[in-house]
Amino acid sequence: MAAAIDEGVGKIRRPELSSKIDIEVSINDAILLTTDDGVLTALDDRTLRIWLRRQTGKYWPSVCYTLESVPTALYYHESSRRLFCGCDSGVIHEFLVADDFNKITLQCTYLGHQSRIHALYFASRNELLLSVCREKKLNWFSTNPADENHQYIRGTYTLTSWGMSIAMDETSRQCFVGDSNGIIYFLKINTDNKCQLNTTLDGHTGSVQNLLWDDDAEWLFSGSFDRSVVVWDVGTHQGLAVELNGHLDRLVGLSYDNLRKLLITCSADGHIGVWPMNVKRNETPKWLESDSCQICHLPFFWNVRAMWTQKQIGLRQHHCRKCGRAVCDKCSQTRKALPLLGYETVQRICNDCVRTLKNDETVPLASFYDIRQGTMQMGYNQGKKIMMTVGTDRTIKMNFKREDIEFFVKDNVLLCGWLYCPLSSSLNQSVIIMTQEFSGLKEMGLDKYA
Numbered sequence: 446m447a448a449a450i451d452e453g454v455g456k457i458r459r460p461e462l463s464s465k466i467d468i469e470v471s472i473n474d475a476i477l478l479t480t481d482d483g484v485l486t487a488l489d490d491r492t493l494r495i496w497l498r499r500q501t502g503k504y505w506p507s508v509c510y511t512l513e514s515v516p517t518a519l520y521y522h523e524s525s526r527r528l529f530c531g532c533d534s535g536v537i538h539e540f541l542v543a544d545d546f547n548k549i550t551l552q553c554t555y556l557g558h559q560s561r562i563h564a565l566y567f568a569s570r571n572e573l574l575l576s577v578c579r580e581k582k583l584n585w586f587s588t589n590p591a592d593e594n595h596q597y598i599r600g601t602y603t604l605t606s607w608g609m610s611i612a613m614d615e616t617s618r619q620c621f622v623g624d625s626n627g628i629i630y631f632l633k634i635n636t637d638n639k640c641q642l643n644t645t646l647d648g649h650t651g652s653v654q655n656l657l658w659d660d661d662a663e664w665l666f667s668g669s670f671d672r673s674v675v676v677w678d679v680g681t682h683q684g685l686a687v688e689l690n691g692h693l694d695r696l697v698g699l700s701y702d703n704l705r706k707l708l709i710t711c712s713a714d715g716h717i718g719v720w721p722m723n724v725k726r727n728e729t730p731k732w733l734e735s736d737s738c739q740i741c742h743l744p745f746f747w748n749v750r751a752m753w754t755q756k757q758i759g760l761r762q763h764h765c766r767k768c769g770r771a772v773c774d775k776c777s778q779t780r781k782a783l784p785l786l787g788y789e790t791v792q793r794i795c796n797d798c799v800r801t802l803k804n805d806e807t808v809p810l811a812s813f814y815d816i817r818q819g820t821m822q823m824g825y826n827q828g829k830k831i832m833m834t835v836g837t838d839r840t841i842k843m844n845f846k847r848e849d850i851e852f853f854v855k856d857n858v859l860l861c862g863w864l865y866c867p868l869s870s871s872l873n874q875s876v877i878i879m880t881q882e883f884s885g886l887k888e889m890g891l892d893k894y895a
């Protein structure tokens with residue numbers, strides 16, 4: 446078995462394709478089941494379908510339920526088997542899924558929106574259903590059948606633009622709503638169904654399509670059309686945020702493996718990023734503004750007075766990604782990756798920071814895969830370590846039988862790699878392939894696998 450060893454920053458591997466589903470119509474939303482080999486889909490032909498993997502290894506629909514309006518957003522609560530479906534007309538349906546996934550039964554229809562539903566969230570602990578749509582509103586409903594008229598709105602909060610994504614901390618009843626302008630609303634829904642705004646999180650310049658909340662670490666992950674992922678440390682109440690940059694296209698999917706502390710991201714160009722979150726990263730420095738280069742002090746092109754005084758043609762302003770200072774191109778010629786600041790691709794660094802830059806500050810922490818498919822959505826089953834990607838070509842792919850692993854050796858050098866395990870093989874037949882820092886393999890007794 447031959448394996449190509451990749452030590453460079455930005456080099457991409459390709460994951461293993463397990464199986465795929467070809468669908469004849471556009472896919473508006475999809476959910477990967479965690480307890481069974483199946484997928485829930487909302488399709489543009491007004492159908493809800495449940496696809497189950499058969500003995501042949503192929504996926505076939507076990508349910509095809511036709512709605513009056515096109516389904517646009519899904520949320521499935523597996524322990525209670527409650528499926529919520531938002532439609533293009535603004536209606537939200539609640540279904541009960543049978544144990545064998547061969548039938549879904551309509552339980553309730555929630556009324557309150559008049560336009561396309563973008564995202565849903567069901568808080569089982571609080572019996573709340575949250576929804577956002579093109580009306581620039583966050584609405585919530587009671588899902589408790591004992592409540593009178595529970596199918597109608599219990600409360601609403603007006604946003605400044607379209608709501609695109611929802612996450613919630615069910616313990617504290619705090620919810621997060623990402624909108625199309627890049628703003629994340631940090632709200633609290635009280636027991637009396639009144640909502641208060643705690644603050645807004647400003648870290649994105651593009652639409653926030655993905656929000657993910659981790660209860661254990663009290664982190665909020667946000668993915669945006671500006672190609673960045675931000676990790677908000679909400680639990681410490683210190684306003685800390687770490688930006689992760691490595692994708693070259695807009696983010697379309699986030700998933701967090703809390704057992705192995707791995708954040709999995711997916712961009713529209715089909716690149717999958719795996720980010721170890723047990724590594725200490727620093728906040729991205731804020732960009733400073735200045736009328737002249739903060740190293741050589743030559744004026745920028747809008748500083749007309751200094752240009753006239755110094756008889757100097759104005760320069761273009763750039764920023765050092767390590768310190769955030771405003772510098773000219775001549776004073777920032779070096780390009781390096783800065784993984785400890787969240788930059789996995791090469792970035793501009795000023796001449797002063799280059800002198801103090803250590804070798805271990807440029808060692809890659811994240812690994813990237815290329816599924817070679819334009820992607821609209823991603824889901825991940827951490828128990829089976831299988832990833833689902835929804836492509837722009839109306840194909841759903843099941844990928845990933847590789848486990849990202851990390852080793853810490855002497856001198857605190859981080860080794861990143863992956864464990865390749867064929868579907869039919871045991872761990873004894875697996876192959877460990879390291880991607881960097883081979884000097885420590887012999888000390889760990891793994892040099893024979895390289």
